[in-house]
Amino acid sequence: MKLLYFAWLRTKIGIAEEQIDLPPEVRDVGALLRWLQGRGAGFAEALKDLSVVRVAVNQDYVKFDHKLRPGDEVALFPPVTGG
Amino acid sequence: MKLLYFAWLRTKIGIAEEQIDLPPEVRDVGALLRWLQGRGAGFAEALKDLSVVRVAVNQDYVKFDHKLRPGDEVALFPPVTGG
Amino acid sequence: MIRVQREDFDIGAEIAALTAGRHAIGGIASFIGLVRDVAGDTTVGAMTLEHYPGMTETKLAEIEAEAHRRWRLDASLIIHRYGRLEPGDRIVLVLTAAAHREAALASCGFLIDWLKTQAPFWKLEETGSGDRWVAARDADEDAARRWRDEQGQ
């Protein structure tokens, strides 16, 4: 699965993009976020307040109960501030 | 008093502008319009439906009860259609 | 600023002149009105815009001042043309600039709605069956009325 991080999620985590194999028990977005929180201090800090984390799967906004599949492109980012 | 006519009021009356001396009994806009209606066929035709006649005195919109004074610039025109 | 002119205008140049060096501006809203080649089910070849010189400038300036009372604007511009215009020609430009988009967008809508019912212009259309004066649209009066009871921000 491809993971992308944008804006301050990227700078706090320290990487823009990674390829990971999900543990089998991580089946939806919420489980992914909890699993990522345990991957180190940068992840814990970036993901400590999930109310300001938005998730897109395959470039479409999803809720935390969205089911994940191998090969998904999952992006994590703060609320958008364009325009 | 200077009288100005615009758009189809001008084309029906046949003049764009005239200088007139008002009879003393014509004291407000309503009286002026009734007096003008009696000045000939063009005036009668142009002013037969006063609901589509707008009046400006000294370049400001006024109602038919607006009092007139010598030297006023009075303009008659249909509802505006700019923009 | 207001301008009543026979000549065409260039929106890019007008925006540049209005906003040059003014870096507190975050949003510029604009509206351009064009001559259409249809009116109802009739083909329009051209139109002539007549206006009331003097009153036109006064009314546009009043309308602009009212927009500045209702919204916090950094700059604004109204250009209205008169004379003979053909389909596709520009008739009117409204520009509003503000720190945030809400004020710019709302005041731009206000200005064009208000101008349609207050500025002394009249359109004479050239159609296949002769010339005809354009009648005022009830929808324009309704659009202007909407602002009478509304507050700015």
Next chain:
Amino acid sequence: MIRVQREDFDIGAEIAALTAGRHAIGGIASFIGLVRDVAGDTTVGAMTLEHYPGMTETKLAEIEAEAHRRWRLDASLIIHRYGRLEPGDRIVLVLTAAAHREAALASCGFLIDWLKTQAPFWKLEETGSGDRWVAARDADEDAARRWRDEQGQ
């Protein structure tokens, strides 16, 4: 049409290209967003716009299609820039063209409100006290929410 680009844009040229020869168009509404030199009480020297290539284009196209479902539009254009921009620089252009002004003005407001909450862009401001990511404004979310229950025309 949508474009996501590093380069600046020229509103006059874009309007000309979008509306050339289309004489059923009576009104063109536009909004341009600019980089401000202030944010709250802080001076901003410049900003960098990051985006999510791929998703940005998809989202902008969806937003534009939604505007065409809600209003009868003849043409529309969204240009959004990314990269480093300085105060006074243009960030975004929204253009909508329709037979009448109501559809053009309303859809222009809809597009910029919607884009602010849906298009994946993030602003990093350079301030005197260092770089900082711009926080989303509640007012933007409110503005977008307003359209969710509203009908087009």
